[in-house]
Amino acid sequence: SEAFGVHSWHWYFTQGLPTIAGTQLIPVLVGISCGSKPSVPLKPLGLVAYVISVYSPFGHKEFRFIYPVLPICMLYAGYGLWYIEKRSARLLRWMIGFL
Incomplete structure (x- = not known):
């Protein structure tokens, strides 16, 4: 595998x-x-950290080895987008009220 x-x-x-x-x-x-x-x-995040820490010591790395953690990352992306949308709506109301 080191040849690659x-x-x-x-x-x-x-x-x-x-x-x-x-x-x-x-x-x-x-x-x-x-x-x-x-x-x-936060438990799914622990699984992502575990999978990456198991594969990290090996010299040969490929994207396909960590593709299985991508759906868990998208779970957190959903939380992040929800939070950004909630915060931006509050900021927009504040800006309209300020005008």
Whole structure:
């Protein structure tokens, strides 16, 4: 497998997961930051961290190894988009009231 390329241990965190999350990366991060709220469960995030930490020590890395965690990331993207929409509506009402 080393004949096909070797990456450092942090590749999944710095390049792999951000690449497969794509444009949903910011909503995913916002959704994770909302994890202190009781409506956002953190156990699925632990599964994502576990899968990535299991695959990280191996030298040969591919996107396809972490594709199974993508649906869990999209769960957090949904929470993030809900939070952004809720906050933007409040900001819009404040701006209209200010005018």
